[in-house]
Amino acid sequence: MDQLFEAIDFVENPLYESIISDISTYKYSIVEHFFTDDEVAILRQSLLMKHEEDQFKKAAIGNRVNENIIKSIRGDMILWMDETKADSSERLFFNKINNLIAYLNKTCFMGILQKEFHYALYPEGTFYKRHIDTFQNDDRRKLSFVCYLNEDGWLPENGGELVLYLNDNGQETEKVIYPLPGRVVIFESQIIEHEVKPVKTERMSITGWLKTR
Numbered sequence: 001m002d003q004l005f006e007a008i009d010f011v012e013n014p015l016y017e018s019i020i021s022d023i024s025t026y027k028y029s030i031v032e033h034f035f036t037d038d039e040v041a042i043l044r045q046s047l048l049m050k051h052e053e054d055q056f057k058k059a060a061i062g063n064r065v066n067e068n069i070i071k072s073i074r075g076d077m078i079l080w081m082d083e084t085k086a087d088s089s090e091r092l093f094f095n096k097i098n099n100l101i102a103y104l105n106k107t108c109f110m111g112i113l114q115k116e117f118h119y120a121l122y123p124e125g126t127f128y129k130r131h132i133d134t135f136q137n138d139d140r141r142k143l144s145f146v147c148y149l150n151e152d153g154w155l156p157e158n159g160g161e162l163v164l165y166l167n168d169n170g171q172e173t174e175k176v177i178y179p180l181p182g183r184v185v186i187f188e189s190q191i192i193e194h195e196v197k198p199v200k201t202e203r204m205s206i207t208g209w210l211k212t213r
């Protein structure tokens with residue numbers, strides 16, 4: 001008898017499955033060593049080189065906002081990444097991201113069609129006040145993604161922890177996450193308010209969003 005369904009070329013990925021399960025249960029997922037030590041080191045080199053070349057700009061909020069207001073909300077410097085001009089370390093980064101997106105679309109029908117990523121550098125003394133990652137009248141951002149590129153040995157006294165504000169049966173709880181190298185945090189952009197606490201030591205990351213269109 002003919003088979004009812006065609007076999008689909010699909011291999012279950014335990015790491016991606018645990019991300020999906022975390023997000024559906026908790027609205028966020030923390031993954032250790034999403035990037036290897038070597039990958040983190042070359043991505044950090046790429047960030048530092050571009051920063052030295054003065055390619056970074058002060059991050060803005062929405063558009064045409066007074067600079068003092070911006071400084072009181074966020075103090076990081078950012079550089080948007082361009083996949084079409086990716087160097088070898090960035091290609092490696094986007095390969096992993098694209099694999100994850102393909103898996104999410106295949107298994108969860110997430111409909112991720114677009115993505116945007118930027119490098120971020122928080123100089124000493126900067127922070128990003130509590131916020132949500134979606135702008136008014138714009139629900140395209142589905143998942144926020146942060147990957148930390150700091151050196152080994154980030155200590156609590158270095159500050160810069162990401163705090164997620166969660167809703168535990170109507171009670172607000174705080175999930176404190178240190179920016180350890182290779183660690184990735186993924187969360188639902190439209191639901192989870194979060195903040196970056198004041199940084200005592202320069203803090204490096206790549207932040208991005210998976211979007212529906």
Ligand SMILES: O=C(O)CCC(=O)C(=O)O
Pocket residue numbers: 120128133146161162194195196205207
């Ligand atoms: O760097 C982080 O931990 C979070 C950054 C963030 O919230 C943002 O760029 O929107």
Ligand SMILES: [Fe+2]
Pocket residue numbers: 131132133194
């Ligand atoms: Fe954010």
